[in-house]
Amino acid sequence: MVDQDQQPAIELRGLTRRFGERAALNNVTVQVPTGTTLAVLGRNGAGKSTLLRILATLLRPHGGEVSVLGERLPQRAHVVRSRVGLLGHEPLLYRDLSGRENLHYHAQLHCVAPERVERLIEAVGMGKRADDPVRALSRGMVQRLAVCRAVLHEPAVLLLDEPRANLDPAAVELIEPLIGSGNGHTRVLTSHDPGAAIEDADLVLGLRDGKAAFVRQPGEVGAQQLRELYG
Amino acid sequence: MRATFAVLAKDLRLELRTFETLPAMVLFSLSTFVIFHFALGRSAVGGQLAAGILTVTLLFAALLGAGRLFVAEREQGGFDAFLLAPVDRTSLLAAKAAAMFLFLALLEVVAVPAFGVLLLGPALGPRLPGLIAVLALADLALAVIGTLVSAIAIHTRARDMISPIIGLPLLLPALIASARAAAPVFSVHGSGAPPGKWLLILALYDVVFALIAYAVFDFLLED
Amino acid sequence: MTSYGRGLRGLSVATIATITVALALVFFYAPLDANQGFIQKIFYIHVPLAIVALCGFVVGGLLAIAHLRTGDRKWDLRSYVAIHMALIFGVGGLITGSIWAKASWGHWWVWSDPTLVSFLIVMLLFATYQPLRFSIEDPERQARYASVFAIVAGAFVPLNFIAVRMAQGVVHPRVLTLTGGRLPGSMGLTFAVSLLGIALLYATLWNYEIAAKRARMQLRRLRRAALGDDAAGALGRSAAPS
Numbered sequence: 300m301v302d303q304d305q306q307p308a309i310e311l312r313g314l315t316r317r318f319g320e321r322a323a324l325n326n327v328t329v330q331v332p333t334g335t336t337l338a339v340l341g342r343n344g345a346g347k348s349t350l351l352r353i354l355a356t357l358l359r360p361h362g363g364e365v366s367v368l369g370e371r372l373p374q375r376a377h378v379v380r381s382r383v384g385l386l387g388h389e390p391l392l393y394r395d396l397s398g399r400e401n402l403h404y405h406a407q408l409h410c411v412a413p414e415r416v417e418r419l420i421e422a423v424g425m426g427k428r429a430d431d432p433v434r435a436l437s438r439g440m441v442q443r444l445a446v447c448r449a450v451l452h453e454p455a456v457l458l459l460d461e462p463r464a465n466l467d468p469a470a471v472e473l474i475e476p477l478i479g480s481g482n483g484h485t486r487v488l489t490s491h492d493p494g495a496a497i498e499d500a501d502l503v504l505g506l507r508d509g510k511a512a513f514v515r516q517p518g519e520v521g522a523q524q525l526r527e528l529y530g
Numbered sequence: 531m532r533a534t535f536a537v538l539a540k541d542l543r544l545e546l547r548t549f550e551t552l553p554a555m556v557l558f559s560l561s562t563f564v565i566f567h568f569a570l571g572r573s574a575v576g577g578q579l580a581a582g583i584l585t586v587t588l589l590f591a592a593l594l595g596a597g598r599l600f601v602a603e604r605e606q607g608g609f610d611a612f613l614l615a616p617v618d619r620t621s622l623l624a625a626k627a628a629a630m631f632l633f634l635a636l637l638e639v640v641a642v643p644a645f646g647v648l649l650l651g652p653a654l655g656p657r658l659p660g661l662i663a664v665l666a667l668a669d670l671a672l673a674v675i676g677t678l679v680s681a682i683a684i685h686t687r688a689r690d691m692i693s694p695i696i697g698l699p700l701l702l703p704a705l706i707a708s709a710r711a712a713a714p715v716f717s718v719h720g721s722g723a724p725p726g727k728w729l730l731i732l733a734l735y736d737v738v739f740a741l742i743a744y745a746v747f748d749f750l751l752e753d
Numbered sequence: 754m755t756s757y758g759r760g761l762r763g764l765s766v767a768t769i770a771t772i773t774v775a776l777a778l779v780f781f782y783a784p785l786d787a788n789q790g791f792i793q794k795i796f797y798i799h800v801p802l803a804i805v806a807l808c809g810f811v812v813g814g815l816l817a818i819a820h821l822r823t824g825d826r827k828w829d830l831r832s833y834v835a836i837h838m839a840l841i842f843g844v845g846g847l848i849t850g851s852i853w854a855k856a857s858w859g860h861w862w863v864w865s866d867p868t869l870v871s872f873l874i875v876m877l878l879f880a881t882y883q884p885l886r887f888s889i890e891d892p893e894r895q896a897r898y899a900s901v902f903a904i905v906a907g908a909f910v911p912l913n914f915i916a917v918r919m920a921q922g923v924v925h926p927r928v929l930t931l932t933g934g935r936l937p938g939s940m941g942l943t944f945a946v947s948l949l950g951i952a953l954l955y956a957t958l959w960n961y962e963i964a965a966k967r968a969r970m971q972l973r974r975l976r977r978a979a980l981g982d983d984a985a986g987a988l989g990r991s992a993a994p995s
Contacts, residue, residue: 355614356614357610357613357753359752359753377616380614385610385614387610389606389610391606391610391611391614392607394606395547395548395602396540396543396547400543404536404539404540405611407533408533409615410532432547448611
């Protein structure tokens with residue numbers, strides 16, 4: 300599992316984040332070794348999205364230690380930013396621009412060559428619709444473009460909030476090479492379907508009211524643990 | 531710089547697609563000239579009164595435009611997208627202020643001739659360079675303060691009201707200076723050159739608030 | 754255990770004593786103004802109120818810088834109270850100024866006085882501080898945005914005075930333009946003591962409000978710790994730091 304001399308890709312020690320008086324995350328500790336997948340489970344409002352947003356440098360931690368790829372957050376956020384990719388609930392695409400224009404805009408912000416945009420558009424099968432405004436696309440197509448956006452700068456860490464939402468099985472096939480477990484990414488993912496997430500994971504973090512209910516190997520997460528989380 | 535141009539190009543492209551901001555600012559200004567005509571009961575104005583009407587109209591049109599400046603970022607995830615990129619935060623301020631400045635300049639290309647035709651007594655032609663100098667400095671103030679206030683207001687509940695109530699008093703010194711500077715331009719008598727003292731005040735105001743906006747803008751983005 | 758309002762008693766006594774002396778000087782020592790008569794004595798209240806309010810606004814901006822630099826919310830509380838108190842003093846300054854204007858020029862408001870006009874503009878700007886805070890729900894964002902506002906508005910104060918003063922000729926009441934070295938000695942002394950008294954009053958009220966707010970926050974924390982999160986009840990929307 301964790302190599303003694305190799306640093307984990309993501310390391311949380313006592314991470315706490317408050318919104319006003321409410322603690323969205325309370326003293327969460329977990330380590331994610333490089334190249335593995337952490338599945339985060341929990342009900343709505345348990346703190347899953349907050350955790351992803353902290354790792355993506357969009358939210359500042361209020362307590363505890365967070366490091367991503369050996370860099371402390373929030374101090375070294377500018378370094379982390381170029382190496383993580385976030386696929387959240389929102390596609391982060393302008394509705395009145397085309398998919399291609401949106402991706403080229405992000406490519407400029409991330410200093411990515413324009414050719415990569417074209418390759419990604421082909422890879423997710425959006426070649427024919429890439430010049431339509433995003434508002435005219437189906438949710439599945441928007442999600443495919445959002446995946447392209449998230450992996451545009453070839454991040455080492457992928458933060459995936461329900462990545463397969465709105466996608467039919469054929470589309471899942473298309474995005475799998477980009478965000479699947481096969482190509483050495485360290486991944487943190489959440490899913491509305493705990494079964495699928497556990498299957499996809501090397502480690503499972505159960506969150507309940509912002510606290511870590513358990514951190515277990517996928518094989519050790521049974522019906523009882525899930526009842527604990529969702530019951 | 532790269533990020534500033536990327537955001538600016540994106541904003542201009544969005545405006546070309548939606549025509550949400552600039553046409554509204556132009557129409558608003560033209561309507562306001564008509565309103566002034568009837569409210570004042572005058573067919574032609576000059577001097578300080580003309581300068582006041584023009585600057586007040588541009589001020590309100592600017593606040594109208596500033597209100598739209600961050601709406602797409604807020605509603606379509608533009609803030610998150612920008613914050614995820616490894617770029618300097620202040621490039622967003624620079625890009626938005628530049629977009630605002632361009633909108634104002636384009637607005638004036640239409641609104642100033644319209645003002646000359648509809649309301650202005652004295653001929654404008656020979657005195658145009660002086661007016662352009664005043665408007666350029668005034669636009670800078672409107673762009674910087676408009677962007678800053680809009681960025682403050684965008685995350686508030688009553689953003690449509692917060693933006694003007696903060697922006698108006700904050701822009702008052704700039705309004706005073708530009709109205710006073712433009713008055714000789716619209717006068718029949720005198721050289722028509724805007725007084726250097728007021729241009730200086732306006733430039734000072736631009737520099738001070740540009741620096742302040744640069745210093746504080748980061749704190750409006752972090753969460 | 755934190756003790757609230759340490760040193761407040763001494764400050765309060767000093768304030769009361771200074772204001773008493775100031776009032777005694779105003780009524781029994783300072784000479785009657787040759788042109789304006791008795792009403793001119795409002796000068797000893799009006800000008801200190803306005804000066805202290807303006808300083809309070811600027812201090813609020815400086816405290817806001819400390820908040821943004823350290824990220825410590827106690828600075829936001831201090832900045833908030835500084836601006837909040839300055840607003841109250843400022844309203845007092847506007848009202849006394851208006852009374853003075855009515856008495857000496859016959860109008861409640863005069864546009865020809867640049868100091869009065871600039872002061873009104875500053876008040877209009879800072880009057881938006883509370884609505885701005887109130888319309889941001891997340892307490893942290895509220896604190897941060899309020900600090901940004903306080904810094905911008907604090908820097909606005911001097912710039913605004915320069916612009917307005919240049920826009921109008923200096924037509925100010927006889928006494929006020931004399932502020933400083935050219936005041937007759939007895940008037941100067943009375944004015945200085947009045948200014949000190951009002952400044953002390955500001956400092957005392959500032960300390961009282963900080964102490965009250967901190968006590969309330971502490972009480973809430975203790976309730977939550979002792980009785981659980983629900984016992985404290987939901988935090989109401991507020992413009993004040995919480």
